[in-house]
Amino acid sequence: WKERGAAVSVRKEVDASGKPVYRTVKKGVQDFSFGRILGEGSYSSVYLATDRQSLKEYAIKVLEKKHIIKEKKVKYVNIEKNTLNRLTEHPGIVRLYYTFQDEQSLYYVLDLCSGGELLGILKRTGTFDIECTRFYGAQILDAIRYMHSRGVIHRDLKPENVLLDENMHVKITDFGTAKLLPDPRDQSAEGGVGGSLSSQGDGRSASFVGTAEYVSPELLMDKSASKASDLWAFGCIIYQLLAGRPPFKGGSEYLTFQKIVNLEYEFPPGFPPAARDLVERCLVLEPARRLTIEHIMNHEFFDGQPFGRDLWRTKAPRLRPYVPP
């Protein structure tokens, strides 16, 4: 497991004659003070941690080696690290600073998102008004555009995986189930198929399905994931910000899946017309007929909304609920 990043700390020691000597050593567990658990996965836990030297706070994801091997998750661990190594320069993606390991575990030192989950914020306000939906929708879309430009399909986008930093700006996380296309920047990579994937590959695709309410019909019906699958989830998120609930929600996962493949959803009264048109063009059963990212960015719902650098320099709007006219 090739470690990444060269984070070192300077340690003061004394030699045999009692003279102080300063050694640079790769950072490790002892360089951090671990705080509360931020989240737990099937083979990892994420902690709030403070670098004892710089006092900077991070999120550290700890993966237990024994458990990874026992649960046959080595592929997922490598895919997540390779994905994070590709996604290094975007403000809307949780950044991996460096990794280290000890006998029991692997450690990923990541951006801390002190604002928590978008879902948590949404639950507090109930719904988001048009300005907030436009701002957060644009930041999520900008991050998806960057991911896709690096050949990464998230496959499990949902409000729980959209985190917020100290400025209430978006940071997308949890790439443990991402799908990697050949990296477009890597000339040596075999020319990969455009945005669509067969369900072959490393054997993960055939089995993986995202979170029920946001999973795309193609992932349910023929197990194939494509960039368009992330845009289906995007449509579900935009709907949820304005309606306060996801478009597809049944009494069980099976009933939710039925609603998705039958495109069985309705808009609440007073749902904003421009947002309704955008959602309807994302929630299209046929992936090839779904809006692409460029189309979405040019959609009237985002009229006047900057993307790119200006978007990330904008102050986050005050959170207000949507009040239907």
Ligand SMILES: NC(=O)c1nn(CC2CCNCC2)c2c1CCc1cnc(N=C3C=CCC=C3)nc1-2
């Ligand atoms: N799976 C991960 O990589 C991951 N998981 N979490 C916590 C999860 C909690 C459930 N919803 C998805 C995220 C994190 C990360 C990345 C790195 C990361 C950085 N900051 C936070 N911050 C949080 C603050 C308050 C509540 C939850 C998360 N969390 C994470």
